[in-house]
Amino acid sequence: MKISMIVAYGKNWEIGLDNQMLWHISEDFKNFKAxxxxxxxxxxRKTFESIGKPLPNRTSLVLTRGDFSHEGVHTFNNVQEAFDKARESGEEELFIIGGANIYESLFDYVDKMYLSEVDFEGEADAYLKEIDFSTWDLQEQREYEAIKNEKGDIISPAWNFKVWVKKD
Ligand SMILES: NC(=O)c1ccc[n+]([C@@H]2O[C@H](COP(=O)([O-])OP(=O)(O)OC[C@H]3O[C@@H](n4cnc5c(N)ncnc54)[C@H](OP(=O)(O)O)[C@@H]3O)[C@@H](O)[C@H]2O)c1
Known part of the structure; x- marks a missing residue:
């Protein structure tokens, strides 16, 4: 089973504030869903609580060290048990979807990264650890422009989507 991570981050590696996302980019959400x-x-557990419900058409696995539970999700105290559950269900590509704590502690397991680099700088309290791309190959990239309202204010920042695979 391949282990992938998917994350959107700002210019200073920021990913969240007050357990919420820092921007609203509908194309990025669509991409994430696809x-x-x-x-x-x-x-x-914190990312699950930020989303608030199981995402449709996906099997949600939530890590907690406590006794958190929620209808429609599988909870685990241990990473390996969560991986086993996916593997035993025949999963071919498991997605790590956050947050900061989970990205950092599971980074060494990751084979493939789907990264949205957002043209955003601002207050945050959750960050991605800086990635050293020298051990990764760029497989795909796409650029998206900012969306502005009629006054010219940016309502959705520009972003670059990149897919990286770990070098052998
Ligand atoms: N920009 C993005 O793409 C993106 C994506 C996802 C999330 N985010 C942001 O990231 C922030 C949340 O990140 P976070 O670091 O605060 O929280 P988190 O990583 O979502 O969750 C941390 C919690 O996970 C559980 N946990 C962590 N490691 C574990 C382990 N080894 N075994 C069992 N349980 C474990 C613990 O839950 P218990 O406390 O229950 O024990 C811990 O408190 C939010 O701001 C969110 O919006 C951004």
Missing amino acids: ITSGHHILMG
Whole structure:
């Protein structure tokens, strides 16, 4: 089973504030949905609470060290048990979907990264650890422009989508 991570981050590696996302980019949400649909998605308890419900057409695996539970999700105290659940269900590509804590602690397991680099700088309290891309190959990239309202204010920032695979 391949282990992938998918994350959107700002210019200073920021990913969240007050357990919420820092921007609203509808194309990025659509992209996230298209990539993860039909798969197992693994997240920390705080990210699950930020989303608030199981995402449709995906199997939600939630990590907690406590006794958190929620209808429609599978909870695990242990990463390996969560991986086993996905593997035993025949999953071919498991997606780690956050947050900061989970991205950092599971980074060494990741084979493939789907990264949205957002043209955003601002206050945050959750960050991605800086990635050293020298051990990764760029497989795909697409650029998206900012969306402005009629006054010219940016309502949705520009972003670059990149897919990286770990070098052998
Ligand atoms: N920009 C993005 O793409 C993106 C994506 C996802 C999330 N985010 C943001 O990231 C932030 C949340 O990140 P976070 O670091 O605060 O929280 P998190 O990683 O979502 O969740 C942390 C929690 O996961 C559980 N946990 C962590 N490691 C574990 C382990 N080894 N075994 C069992 N349970 C474990 C613990 O839950 P218990 O406390 O229950 O024990 C811990 O408190 C939010 O701001 C969110 O919006 C951004």
